[in-house]
Amino acid sequence: MSSVENEESLETQVIEFTKQLENADLDDTSKASILLHRATALESLNLPEKASQDARFALNLNSTLQPQVKQLLDRLNAVASNTTTSKPQDPRVASFQHHLSSLEGADIAHIRSFVSSSDFVSILTACGTVDTPPRVKSLAFMILTKLFNPAAAEKYPFTYIIEQCAACFSHCIDQGKNEAKLLAYNTLIAIFQTSMTVGSAILCQEGTIEEMMDVVEFETVPVQLAVAQVLTIASSDKSCRTQILKYAVNWLVNMAGRSKTDPQLKAAAGTALTKLKAQPNDETTTKKEDQPTESLEDTMRKMHLTNESLVDSLQQIIKSKTSDASLVLNAVEGLAYACLKPEIKDKLGKDAEFIKCLSTLALSTTNNADANSNPLLFGIGTIFSSLTMYRPVMDEQQKQMKKLRDLANAKQQAAGGPGKDEADDPRENDDAVESRIKLCVSNGAALALMVLSKNTSVNLRAVAAQTYLNLVTPQSVRGQLLQQGIVKGLLPLSRSDIVASQALAKLAITADPRIAFQGDTVLDLVRPFLELCKDANSQLRQFEGLMALTNLASIDDRVRLMIEDADGMTVFENLQLSNNDMVQRAATEMVCNMTFCDPVFERYSDPDRSQNRIRLLMILSDGEDPATRRAASGALAILANSPGACDMMLKVDKCYERIARWVDEEETVDVQHRGIEILRCLITHQKDVVSHLVEEQVDNKLIALVKKCQVQVVRSAAMEVLKLFVANGVKLQA
CATH class of the missing domain: 1.25.10.10 (Leucine-rich Repeat Variant)
Structure with a gap:
């Protein structure tokens, strides 16, 4: 077995173990056994932190596993030691590991003592220092994540934690030195990444943003860049947006609109503005008592900065193929928010060069273990998902609601109001989406999604699955996608993601299975398609699962026998009673097909x-x-x-x-x-x-x-x- 195949097999095992752990009926002994198996697989995938976590959790559930857990932890420690023979291990690793373990089930007194200690300051510093070793920074982030996101929030000392974090932030800012300010802002970004609640509580303290923006013009470019990145991540929080719109918009617009602005700073400011622009209109254009007299639109207009020029600058960064990772990440994030709007979606979706560069950018991360690759890939996946997303199909109740909304909009227009429903934009019509999909497919989007589909991040895999489903929806591109090897990306996803199964089903309905699915691949599709048939919340999925299975079963006796072994006939017989004519018809066609299977024939012939x-x-x-x-x-x-x-x-x-x-x-x-x-x-x-x-x-x-x-x-x-x-x-x- 090749190393790639071995890795895929291990990833499949991890997914299967994770799925088993979701079973609420499992007792602690069974959970512990599964966790230990998953830890062993994670060890083989070179993910020691996750393997160690699973092993320790397994031991907590079942103390009899101590010998096996000890062996696994010894192996992990030995590997860690071998990789650092050239220099001694950073002493913070052992300290941070100890604190991470101590937070498991810690009481309030311990937490209060911990966050008031110098060790906690060291952890915050590790998160905010650029050259912190990856292992140390990873542990620091894990500690903040566990500290800020407790399993039980009741009586948890959130206020005290926020006060201590805010005190550290203020202490660094008050020093007035550039290094201290960089540390403060980068640490605040890390806090936002681990908890939007804690981050916004610190930034929204009275006078914080106002004082920050009063002196930002006099800061060095690195500090200004850090400020812009804080504003960018904070723009996702409603309370922070209010403060940003009040105090920071002028500076952001100036930075994004000036031609001589540092490229990284220009991209970061543009990203913050696109996130602000992506919010509901009442937040960015409606004047309130605590907001400035000028809206975001007014401020941009004064600087001759339009949505199109803002997107153009970010778009050019991607097309320039720059090697500046921070610059690219900001541009991708900004475009991911901007392309939620139909006009931007239309603009990006017609630019073949941009789509090709975006696909190439995703493929370039395959040999990059940098932690920044996941946010970058998520942004790329979000852009492709937005460009290819069809308008949701409405049920009868939703159609009636839309009629009422259209009537209200017509009355608004007659009275001189806006009265425009973005959902009716022709750039969101099926023909427009299909045109964008064709361009994406021709310029490597499916290959880019392959990178996302192999990632261990659940969010990345979900984005990949949804975008794959978007891509396969038009029948006209399915042959091209099959030639590009889309099945290799979809099949691993389908084992845990029903959206990926639906995408495979669409391919299986229209393609000749003997050509599209080589070798035993057809057998791997049976269970994902049966899961579609069982989805009581979506009759479309049931129909497509039935149609796909019918096509597969029509050419291979092995498929029919596998369906029979998986109790597929019970599923089909239930769906024969569906109130949906198409589902009932497809289920009956499947039953007809299955009568060629000897066990089914014999059972149906028994009075x-x-x-x-x-x-x-x-x-x-x-x-x-x-x-x-x-x-x-x-x-x-x-x-x-x-x-x-x-x-x-x-x-x-x-x-x-x-x-x-x-x-x-x-x-x-x-x-x-x-x-x-x-x-x-x-x-x-x-x-x-x-x-x-x-x-x-x-x-x-x-x-x-x-x-x-x-x-x-x-x-x-x-x-x-x-x-x-x-x-x-x-x-x-x-």
């Missing part, structure tokens, strides 16, 4: 087990929908080769009336053909049925088919059955 199944097929074969009648009669035609199935058909109420309708002159040719085959089997197995069939004029209907049907195979089959009538003493009318 002791399947009378109700045959009755349902008889009812569906006599329904209003032609396609459902064809599928149900097709299943009965296959089963009719069994005497037991024939016996069950004749026990169904009004069976002869139903049988006679299959050969009506007005019926579809497919149903007529299946009906004739069932008649042949019934007469062969049950000769006494002939008189009942004659009572229903079946012989005359067959004669009419022989005379009038245009399909030779149907006429020939009808003549063969008429011979059976004659052989059983029926005199045919001329």
